[in-house]
Amino acid sequence: MKSMELVKVLGAVGALAVAGVAFFTFERPPVNVVQRGYRGTGLDEIYNPRHLAAEAALNKVPAMLPQMQVGPLAKTVYKNVQVLGDVHVGEFTRLMASMTAWVAPKEGCAYCHNVNNMADDSKYTKKVARKMILMVRDINSNWTDHVKKVGVTCYTCHRGNNVPQYIWFKNDGPPEAGGFAETYTGKNLMIGPDHSSLPYDPYSAFLKQDPHTIRVQSTTALPSGDRHSIKQAEWTYALMIHFSTSLGVNCTYCHNTRAFGDWSQSTPQRVTAWYGVKMVRDVNINYLEPVQSMLPAYRLGPSGDGPKVFCMTCHQGAYKPLYGAAMAPNFPELYLASADTSTDSGDSGMTPAAPTETAPATATEPTTPSTTPPAAAPPAATPAPTTPMPPAASPAPTAQPPQP
Ligand code: HEC
Ligand code: HEC
Numbered sequence: 464m465k466s467m468e469l470v471k472v473l474g475a476v477g478a479l480a481v482a483g484v485a486f487f488t489f490e491r492p493p494v495n496v497v498q499r500g501y502r503g504t505g506l507d508e509i510y511n512p513r514h515l516a517a518e519a520a521l522n523k524v525p526a527m528l529p530q531m532q533v534g535p536l537a538k539t540v541y542k543n544v545q546v547l548g549d550v551h552v553g554e555f556t557r558l559m560a561s562m563t564a565w566v567a568p569k570e571g572c573a574y575c576h577n578v579n580n581m582a583d584d585s586k587y588t589k590k591v592a593r594k595m596i597l598m599v600r601d602i603n604s605n606w607t608d609h610v611k612k613v614g615v616t617c618y619t620c621h622r623g624n625n626v627p628q629y630i631w632f633k634n635d636g637p638p639e640a641g642g643f644a645e646t647y648t649g650k651n652l653m654i655g656p657d658h659s660s661l662p663y664d665p666y667s668a669f670l671k672q673d674p675h676t677i678r679v680q681s682t683t684a685l686p687s688g689d690r691h692s693i694k695q696a697e698w699t700y701a702l703m704i705h706f707s708t709s710l711g712v713n714c715t716y717c718h719n720t721r722a723f724g725d726w727s728q729s730t731p732q733r734v735t736a737w738y739g740v741k742m743v744r745d746v747n748i749n750y751l752e753p754v755q756s757m758l759p760a761y762r763l764g765p766s767g768d769g770p771k772v773f774c775m776t777c778h779q780g781a782y783k784p785l786y787g788a789a790m791a792p793n794f795p796e797l798y799l800a801s802a803d804t805s806t807d808s809g810d811s812g813m814t815p816a817a818p819t820e821t822a823p824a825t826a827t828e829p830t831t832p833s834t835t836p837p838a839a840a841p842p843a844a845t846p847a848p849t850t851p852m853p854p855a856a857s858p859a860p861t862a863q864p865p866q867p
């Protein structure tokens with residue numbers, strides 16, 4: 464009798480456990496599958512309409528003021544314009560109003576300005592903002608391999624927040640025991656990207672310094688000189704989880720999982736992502752790290768470093784930030800001017816430096832956003848690899864493990 468009851472209790476506990484695992488581990492239906500590669504390759508994207516609906520609400524394009532390319536140039540009117548001198552006063556004012564809406568909607572002009580003297584640079588936020596304008600111009604003009612014609616504005620990252628919602632700091636993790644005691648090597652703590660127990664700070668290793676390659680698959684037959692380790696693979700996977708989470712996609716959005724490393728079997732999006740890594744490094748090294756010294760202590764992270772950018776800062780869960788709506792071309796002053804645009808030509812007078820496409824001077828209607836990328840049209844008879852290789856690609860896999 465007793466043992467029968469025990470069995471019943473155990474059965475009930477077991478059933479509960481199974482239900483719990485099913486509930487917390489699997490995605491509640493419905494799910495939609497979009498085929499993006501050749502049949503049988505498993506290059507499918509899995510979407511949940513529930514998640515997409517929630518995400519779509521966060522990726523609405525804000526209202527934009529119409530362009531105002533009128534008035535004299537700012538440098539002839541204002542006292543302290545170091546960056547926007549060649550912008551017409553009308554457009555300058557429009558940009559100030561837009562920046563306020565994008566970065567400091569609650570605080571207004573006073574967030575960056577001493578309102579008794581607009582030329583005064585005493586607020587750190589104004590100095591940071593100036594650097595941010597330079598950064599945005601650099602991204603829009605020199606990183607078109609990643610941001611294409613869509614470009615970025617302050618809104619792409621800030622979305623009405625003083626500091627963007629998604630940033631990262633160097634993470635030294637909890638203290639480790641010394642000596643022979645087991646060390647975390649940055650993992651096994653469920654605080655990695657997207658609650659994985661992978662290394663929790665792949666960003667310092669991969670997104671702010673240059674030489675670390677993101678390669679783990681051996682390109683030579685074993686045992687000759689292959690130094691790629693499980694540890695190295697874990698660092699790479701931690702970063703990849705961040706890619707997937709940031710874009711709201713599966714690994715197969717970029718990879719054919721039968722050969723993660725092979726460019727010819729990867730999707731064109733992987734090449735865009737490859738440029739994205741380079742761009743993020745450039746932005747962190749040349750803009751965010753220098754800005755750090757301007758920031759008050761309360762903006763710094765636990766290790767004393769300033770906030771930095773990763774994929775999530777712009778993408779915020781969408782395959783393209785704001786589903787690819789082109790806001791930036793409506794703001795020609797957010798592109799680098801070619802050397803001689805200071806001439807007061809009456810029109811926008813802003814042509815981005817080569818090799819980028821000209822920024823349309825007239826307002827363009829943001830493309831109707833689609834929450835999911837269009838399904839690729841694969842089936843040609845033979846899988847002709849169309850993926851362009853990244854130029855100067857494949858830095859030969861080097862020996863050093865990606866340790867911060
Ligand atoms: C996010 C920060 C920020 C906000 C908010 C902001 N500004 Fe500015 N403002 C700047 C920066 C940076 C400059 C300097 C640009 C340069 O050096 O080219 C500037 C310069 C100016 C100047 C030129 C002052 C001079 O004589 O040199 C005026 C005028 C101005 N802003 C007006 C405004 C107004 C009006 C608002 C509110 C609608 C506003 N700004 C909101 C960052 C900001
Ligand atoms: C690629 C993402 C990105 C874009 C685009 C961007 N910012 Fe930022 N911004 C950041 C990050 C990250 C921080 C926090 C780090 C810092 O303050 O240096 C920041 C901080 C700031 C701050 C300091 C806020 C504070 O309270 O400390 C200001 C002001 C600012 N940005 C203005 C702008 C303006 C104006 C633009 C557009 C011309 C812009 N940003 C575009 C990423 C971005």
Ligand code: HEC
Nearest residue numbers: 677678679680703704706707713714717723724733736737
């Ligand atoms: C947005 C595109 C994208 C997504 C999504 C993505 N990856 Fe990657 N992955 C890349 C790029 C780009 C590289 C190469 C980076 C480099 O070489 O600098 C890479 C490299 C790798 C490598 C190393 C290949 C080699 O040459 O050794 C592995 C393994 C990998 N990814 C696994 C994954 C896994 C697992 C996922 C899903 C969790 C994933 N990736 C999601 C773009 C992506």
Ligand code: HEC
Nearest residue numbers: 610611613614706732735736739740773774777782783836
């Ligand atoms: C400064 C903002 C910014 C950051 C940071 C950023 N991206 Fe992007 N990304 C964009 C924009 C804008 C587009 C849209 C370009 C277009 O229209 O094709 C884009 C497009 C992409 C695409 C192409 C999607 C498609 O369906 O064609 C991939 C893949 C991608 N990003 C991956 C990444 C990865 C991986 C990272 C981090 C290493 C990253 N991005 C960081 C702004 C950014």
